[in-house]
Amino acid sequence: MATEPPRVKLDARAVPAGTTVRFVLLVVLMLASSSSMLLTALTAAGLNEGFRCLGAAGVGPGETPADEVLHSAAYQACIAEHGSAPWWVEPAVPAALLLLAGGLFLALPVWRTRRSRAVPLATVDPDGRIGRQLERLTDLAGLTRVPRVVVDPFAASTGAAVFGRNGRPTVRLHGGLLTRRAVAPEDFEAVLLHELAHIRNGDVTLTYATVALWRTFVAAVLVPYAVGFGLLFFHAYAPETRPFEIGLGAWRALVLPLLMTVVVYLARSDVLRSRELHADLTAARWGADPRVWAAVEPARPARALPRALRSFTELWRTHPRWDSRRQTLTDPAPLFEVPALLMFLTGTAAVLVNGQLWQLAGRSTPPLAGAWDITMALPPAALVTGVAGTALWRSVVHRLLTARRRPSGARAGLWLGIGMTVGELFGNRIAINKWLPGQSVVVLLVLLVGVAFAWWVTECSHLWATVWRGRTIHPPMALVLAGAGLALCAWFWWWQDFGVVMANIPGLLTDVLGPGFPGLPSDPAGEYGAILTATAHTVPLLGTTVAGPLTLPAVAGLWVVPLLAWTVRPHPSGWARRAAPGIEASAIPAEPLPPLRRALLAGLLGGAVCWAGVAVLKARMHSWPPSDRPRGTAPALLFQDGACAALLVGAAVAALAASLLIGRYRLVAAIVAAHTALLAGHAGVLVLSASDGCAPALASFTSGCDWRPVAVWRGFQYLLSILLVLVTVVGIAVASAVAVARRVLRRPSRPAASAPAGEGARGPARRRLAVGVLCAGAVAVPAVLLSVPAPSGGNVTAQQPAAPPWKQALDAYGRAEDWYGLGGRDLMVRYSTVLDELRALGAEATQSPDGDAMVLTRLPSICVAFGKVARDAEAYFPVPDPQLLPSWRTFVTMAARGSQDCLSGLDRNDNDLVAAGMREFNQATGAVDSISLWVTASRGGSP
Structure with missing residues (x-):
C-alpha cells in the first residue's frame, strides 16, 4: 500500500507569495491601457484620426515625413478635418491616472473614517485595558509602533478593518467586536492579530492602492471609452448626420475593454483573497485560536450545479469563503x-x-x-x-x-x-x-x-x-x-x-517572401530545384528568429541554467528546515540527480550522427558526374542544406536518447543533449569542410589539401545562429513526443540513478569540468555570433534580406487602412454611386419612348457628380502603393476629362463628344476596379 505523504506545514514565507508582482501586473495593465484606450475612444468619436494622416500619405511607422508631405494641401486638409491629439497626450494620460489614483489613495482613509463616524479608541477605553492588550499584540507581531485605532460604535458586526498605508495604518474596530470581547476574548484577540498581520505583511498600501487605481481607472478611462463609442454609434445611426463606418474593427475595439475590465477585476479579487489567506496563516502562527474561524457556521453541502455556481461567484469575491479559510488553516497546501x-x-x-x-x-x-x-x-x-x-x-x-x-x-x-x-x-x-x-x-x-x-x-x-x-x-x-x-x-x-x-496576413509566406535572395539560381538543373527553392523561402523565414539581439542569449540560458545544478553537491536540508519548521532531517527528501553522463553520451551520439551525415554528403557530392553537377552557387547551397539537415537529425537523435534515459528531467535533458550534439556536430562540419581535399574520397569542392577554417566559419555563421534556435525547438518537440507517448502507453518514467558508490571526489570534479566545458561553448558561440558581423557577400544563403518583408507587409497594411479610412472609402463609394446612376439611366432610356429627353434632363447632374469626385480625389492623397499610382492617375484624369467632355457635348449637342466622355468614364471605372482589388487584398479580404 502507498504510504500517505507526511503532514508537513510549509511556512508560507519560504517562497515569495507573488502577490506584489500580481499588483504590479494590474498597475502596468492599467497604465498601458489608459493611453491607448482614451486615444481609441477619441478616434472612435472622430476627434483624433489625424495621427493616421501620415499613413494615408504613404509614410510608414518610424519614417520621417518629407517636408512636401507635411506642407501639402492634402495633409493640411486631413489634419483640419479629422483633428489630432497633441503629442503630450499619450504620456500625460498615465501620469494623470497615477496622480488621480494617488489623490484618491490619500483621501480614502479620511473618507472611510468620516463615513463611519469612528471615534478614537481612548473614547471607549477609559481604563486603557484594550490599549495595553493592543501594545502586547503589537510586540508579538514584531511591529515597531502601535497603529492608530478607531472604533465604529454603530457597527454591530464583530469584525475589524485596517486601511491607510503601511507607514501610517489605521485599524477600525466594530462596536460588536468590543461587546464580544467580554464574552469571548480569544475572538477579539484573533481578529486583532489578523489585522496586525495585514500590517506586518505590507498589505495595507497595496490593498488600498489597488482599490484607488481600480476606481480611478473606471472613472477616468472606461467611462470616457464608453462615451467615445457611444458617440460613434450616435453618428452612425442618427438621421441627418454624416454616416461613419462601423466595421468589425470597431466592434472588436468595443469588446477589448470589456475583456480587459474582467481580467483586471478578477486579478484584483485574486490578489485580495490571497492576502486574506496569508493574513490568517500569520495570525495563527502568532497564536490566534483557530477555533475562531471554525465557530462560523459551515456552508451546507450543495449539489453539483449550485456548487459550480458558487465556485464561479467565488472568483469575483475579494474575501474568501469561511470554509476556504478554515481549510487553509488546517493545511495551507492550496496556497502553494x-x-x-x-x-x-x-x-x-x-x-x-x-x-x-x-x-x-x-x-x-x-x-x-x-x-x-x-x-x-x-x-x-x-x-x-x-x-x-x-x-x-x-x-x-x-x-x-x-x-x-x-x-x-x-x-x-x-x-x-x-x-x-x-x-x-x-x-x-x-x-x-x-x-x-x-x-x-x-x-x-x-x-x-x-x-x-x-x-x-x-x-x-x-x-x-x-x-x-x-x-x-x-x-x-x-x-x-x-x-x-x-x-x-x-x-x-x-x-x-x-x-x-x-x-x-494570409499567404504571407509565399506572397511576401517572393523568390528569395537575389542571385539564387532560379532554374537549377536536375533534381535539386525543389531543394534550392525551399531554401530560398525557408531561410528568410527562419532568419527572423535571430533578428532580435536577445534570442541567442536566451537559447544559451535555457541549457546553461539547468547545467549549473550538476556542479552543486545535493544537500537541501539547510533551506528546507527553515521552510518547514520542525521537520525531521530524515523526512527531507534527498533525491539524487540523474547522472550527467547520460545526457552527455546522448549528445555525443548525436554529434557522431552529424559527422557521419556530413561525411556521407561529401562522398555523395564527390561522386557527382560532371554532367549532373549543378553550376554556380548551387553546390555550396546544397552542401549547406545537407549539413544543416545532418545537424538537425543528430540533435533529434540526441534529444530522443536523453529523453528516454532521463525521465525525471526529460525536457532539460533533451535540450542539453541536443545542444551538445549541435556543438560536436558543427565541429565536425568545420573539420571536414575546412580540410576539403585532404581525403580524396570526400573531396567536394577542391582537389588540393588546404586548411580553410575562416572561410567555412563565414559560410555557416548565419546558419549556425538559426540552428541554435531550431535545435532548441527540436529538443522541446522530442521531449514532448516522448512524454505524450509514455502517458499514452502508461509507462512510468525511468527513476533517477544515484551516483555509483565509492565515486569519491573525482566524480564531482569530472562533472564540474564537463559542465564548465559545455557552459563555455554555450556562452562563447552566441557571443562570437553576436559580436562578429555576418559576411555581406560571397555566400548567397548567408545574406540577409536588405529590407525585412514582414515590416514591409505590416507597413503596407497600415498605409492602406489609413488611406481607405480617412477618405479613400468615401471617394470610391461616391464614384460607385454615380456610376450606378449612369447605368440605371442608360437602362431606363433604352426602354422609355422619351429616352432622349430623359438623358438630357438627368445626364448633366451625373456628369457634374463625376467631376466633383475627380476634384476631391485630386485634393486627396494618391494611393500609397507605387504599383497603383498609374491606376490612380488614370482614375483622376479620366473622371475629370469625361465630366468635362460630357458637359461640353451636352451644351453643344455633340453626341460624339458625349460618347467620348462615356468611354473616359469606362477607363476611370477600370482603374477604380484595380484600386478596389488592392484595397480588398490589403485589408485582409474586407472591402
Missing part, C-alpha cells in the same frame, strides 16, 4: 498550488499589455520607434515570469517537502497559453477586420510557448530545489526565473515584430 485562473489571467493580461504597448508604438515618433522593441517585450515577459514563475516555484517546493507527486507544469502551462491566446484573439492586431487570423496555425505558437515556459520552469525548479545547500531557496529561484524571463522576452520580441504579421 498553481490555480488555473491565475495562469489564465496572467497570460491574458500580459498579452493585453504587450498589445497596448504595440499600438502605442505604431504612433511613435521616429526617434522613439527603435526603442519601443524592448519596451514592448520586457514588461509582459517580466510580469509572466514574476507571477506564473513564482507560483510554479511555490508548488514545486511544497510538493518536494511534503513528498507529493512532482508537478509537470504542463497543465499550468496550458492555462497560461490559453490565456495568452485569448488575449491575442480579442486584441486588434492579429485579426484586423475579421474575427479569426489569416494564419490560424501560427496562433498555436502562443499556446505552445505557454506550455514550454511552465514545463521548463517546473523542471529547473525541482532540479535546483533538490541540490541547493543555501539558507534560503531565493538565489536559485532568481537564477531560474531570470533564464525563463530572458527567453520569454526574446519570444515577445519576435512575436510583436514578425509573428503578428505572420498570423494576420
Whole structure:
C-alpha cells in the first residue's frame, strides 16, 4: 500500500507569495491601457484620426515625413478635418491616472473614517485595558509602533478593518467586536492579530492602492471609452448626420475593454483573497485560536450545479469563503498550488499589455520607434515570469517537502497559453477586420510557448530545489526565473515584430517572401530545384528568429541554467528546515540527480550522427558526374542544406536518447543533449569542410589539401545562429513526443540513478569540468555570433534580406487602412454611386419612348457628380502603393476629362463628344476596379 505523504506545514514565507508582482501586473495593465484606450475612444468619436494622416500619405511607422508631405494641401486638409491629439497626450494620460489614483489613495482613509463616524479608541477605553492588550499584540507581531485605532460604535458586526498605508495604518474596530470581547476574548484577540498581520505583511498600501487605481481607472478611462463609442454609434445611426463606418474593427475595439475590465477585476479579487489567506496563516502562527474561524457556521453541502455556481461567484469575491479559510488553516497546501485562473489571467493580461504597448508604438515618433522593441517585450515577459514563475516555484517546493507527486507544469502551462491566446484573439492586431487570423496555425505558437515556459520552469525548479545547500531557496529561484524571463522576452520580441504579421496576413509566406535572395539560381538543373527553392523561402523565414539581439542569449540560458545544478553537491536540508519548521532531517527528501553522463553520451551520439551525415554528403557530392553537377552557387547551397539537415537529425537523435534515459528531467535533458550534439556536430562540419581535399574520397569542392577554417566559419555563421534556435525547438518537440507517448502507453518514467558508490571526489570534479566545458561553448558561440558581423557577400544563403518583408507587409497594411479610412472609402463609394446612376439611366432610356429627353434632363447632374469626385480625389492623397499610382492617375484624369467632355457635348449637342466622355468614364471605372482589388487584398479580404 502507498504510504500517505507526511503532514508537513510549509511556512508560507519560504517562497515569495507573488502577490506584489500580481499588483504590479494590474498597475502596468492599467497604465498601458489608459493611453491607448482614451486615444481609441477619441478616434472612435472622430476627434483624433489625424495621427493616421501620415499613413494615408504613404509614410510608414518610424519614417520621417518629407517636408512636401507635411506642407501639402492634402495633409493640411486631413489634419483640419479629422483633428489630432497633441503629442503630450499619450504620456500625460498615465501620469494623470497615477496622480488621480494617488489623490484618491490619500483621501480614502479620511473618507472611510468620516463615513463611519469612528471615534478614537481612548473614547471607549477609559481604563486603557484594550490599549495595553493592543501594545502586547503589537510586540508579538514584531511591529515597531502601535497603529492608530478607531472604533465604529454603530457597527454591530464583530469584525475589524485596517486601511491607510503601511507607514501610517489605521485599524477600525466594530462596536460588536468590543461587546464580544467580554464574552469571548480569544475572538477579539484573533481578529486583532489578523489585522496586525495585514500590517506586518505590507498589505495595507497595496490593498488600498489597488482599490484607488481600480476606481480611478473606471472613472477616468472606461467611462470616457464608453462615451467615445457611444458617440460613434450616435453618428452612425442618427438621421441627418454624416454616416461613419462601423466595421468589425470597431466592434472588436468595443469588446477589448470589456475583456480587459474582467481580467483586471478578477486579478484584483485574486490578489485580495490571497492576502486574506496569508493574513490568517500569520495570525495563527502568532497564536490566534483557530477555533475562531471554525465557530462560523459551515456552508451546507450543495449539489453539483449550485456548487459550480458558487465556485464561479467565488472568483469575483475579494474575501474568501469561511470554509476556504478554515481549510487553509488546517493545511495551507492550496496556497502553494498553481490555480488555473491565475495562469489564465496572467497570460491574458500580459498579452493585453504587450498589445497596448504595440499600438502605442505604431504612433511613435521616429526617434522613439527603435526603442519601443524592448519596451514592448520586457514588461509582459517580466510580469509572466514574476507571477506564473513564482507560483510554479511555490508548488514545486511544497510538493518536494511534503513528498507529493512532482508537478509537470504542463497543465499550468496550458492555462497560461490559453490565456495568452485569448488575449491575442480579442486584441486588434492579429485579426484586423475579421474575427479569426489569416494564419490560424501560427496562433498555436502562443499556446505552445505557454506550455514550454511552465514545463521548463517546473523542471529547473525541482532540479535546483533538490541540490541547493543555501539558507534560503531565493538565489536559485532568481537564477531560474531570470533564464525563463530572458527567453520569454526574446519570444515577445519576435512575436510583436514578425509573428503578428505572420498570423494576420494570409499567404504571407509565399506572397511576401517572393523568390528569395537575389542571385539564387532560379532554374537549377536536375533534381535539386525543389531543394534550392525551399531554401530560398525557408531561410528568410527562419532568419527572423535571430533578428532580435536577445534570442541567442536566451537559447544559451535555457541549457546553461539547468547545467549549473550538476556542479552543486545535493544537500537541501539547510533551506528546507527553515521552510518547514520542525521537520525531521530524515523526512527531507534527498533525491539524487540523474547522472550527467547520460545526457552527455546522448549528445555525443548525436554529434557522431552529424559527422557521419556530413561525411556521407561529401562522398555523395564527390561522386557527382560532371554532367549532373549543378553550376554556380548551387553546390555550396546544397552542401549547406545537407549539413544543416545532418545537424538537425543528430540533435533529434540526441534529444530522443536523453529523453528516454532521463525521465525525471526529460525536457532539460533533451535540450542539453541536443545542444551538445549541435556543438560536436558543427565541429565536425568545420573539420571536414575546412580540410576539403585532404581525403580524396570526400573531396567536394577542391582537389588540393588546404586548411580553410575562416572561410567555412563565414559560410555557416548565419546558419549556425538559426540552428541554435531550431535545435532548441527540436529538443522541446522530442521531449514532448516522448512524454505524450509514455502517458499514452502508461509507462512510468525511468527513476533517477544515484551516483555509483565509492565515486569519491573525482566524480564531482569530472562533472564540474564537463559542465564548465559545455557552459563555455554555450556562452562563447552566441557571443562570437553576436559580436562578429555576418559576411555581406560571397555566400548567397548567408545574406540577409536588405529590407525585412514582414515590416514591409505590416507597413503596407497600415498605409492602406489609413488611406481607405480617412477618405479613400468615401471617394470610391461616391464614384460607385454615380456610376450606378449612369447605368440605371442608360437602362431606363433604352426602354422609355422619351429616352432622349430623359438623358438630357438627368445626364448633366451625373456628369457634374463625376467631376466633383475627380476634384476631391485630386485634393486627396494618391494611393500609397507605387504599383497603383498609374491606376490612380488614370482614375483622376479620366473622371475629370469625361465630366468635362460630357458637359461640353451636352451644351453643344455633340453626341460624339458625349460618347467620348462615356468611354473616359469606362477607363476611370477600370482603374477604380484595380484600386478596389488592392484595397480588398490589403485589408485582409474586407472591402
